[in-house]
Amino acid sequence: MDDRLTCLLCPVGCELEVQREGExxxxxxxxxxxxxxxxxxxxLHPKRNLATSIPARxxxxxxxxxPARxxxxxxxxxPARGTAARMISVxxxxxxxRDAIFPILAEIAKLRPPLPVRRGQVLIADVLGTGVxxxxxxxxx
Numbered sequence: 001m002d003d004r005l006t007c008l009l010c011p012v013g014c015e016l017e018v019q020r021e022g023e024x025x026x027x028x029x030x031x032x033x034x035x036x037x038x039x040x041x042x043x044l045h046p047k048r049n050l051a052t053s054i055p056a057r058x059x060x061x062x063x064x065x066x067p068a069r070x071x072x073x074x075x076x077x078x079p080a081r082g083t084a085a086r087m088i089s090v091x092x093x094x095x096x097x098r099d100a101i102f103p104i105l106a107e108i109a110k111l112r113p114p115l116p117v118r119r120g121q122v123l124i125a126d127v128l129g130t131g132v133x134x135x136x137x138x139x140x141x
Contacts, residue, residue, distance in 0.1 A: 005042055009034040018043055047095035050104065056086045056140060057112040088117050088140050093133040100130060108134055116141040 003018040012031055018039045019026040027039045041047070090111075096104060104127050113123055117136045124134035 003039075003043055005039055007035040007038045009038050046098040048098050048101055049092055049095050050101060051089065051091040051137070052105065052108060053087045053089045054108060054111045054113075056088055056117065057114045086115075086140070088113065088123075089137045090123060090134050091137050092127075093135055094131075096130050096132050100128060103128055104130070104134075 003016075005016045005018060007014040007016055007030065010032065014030050014032075014035050016030055016035055016039050017028045019028075020043070025040055025043060027036045030036055030039070090108060092104070107124060107127055111123055111134075113136075117123075117140050119136055119139045121136045122133045123136060126132070127134050
């Protein structure tokens with residue numbers, strides 16, 4: 001079985017051809033040693049990173065309308081006005097196995113953290129036992 005990959009580990013972006021020979025891989029097209037390791041990881045143990053957004057917990061009965069434009073506050077904080085302003089962007093602290101992406105997304109979808117949320121705040125530690133944290137990527141007050 002042949003796989004064609006583009007190496008992402010340096011700006012060159014080598015086009016790699018990978019052939020499986022039993023348990024071994026034959027990698028061609030790499031201009032440096034990084035490409036061989038990239039191909040082995042990608043073919044045998046693919047991992048991905050993940051970024052998404054979640055809504056913040058709102059007070060009971062609170063309603064909001066989407067403002068025409070949400071102004072950024074001081075130092076990259078976003079005041080909680082309107083629906084879009086109450087969304088919290090999150091990401092994983094490291095890559096996870098590709099087959100864990102959808103179960104992790106399901107766990108993230110359950111989150112409704114109360115405001116304020118600070119940039120870098122861990123919202124789920126060691127999500128699904130992967131050793132990876134779900135962290136906020138911006139401050140929302």
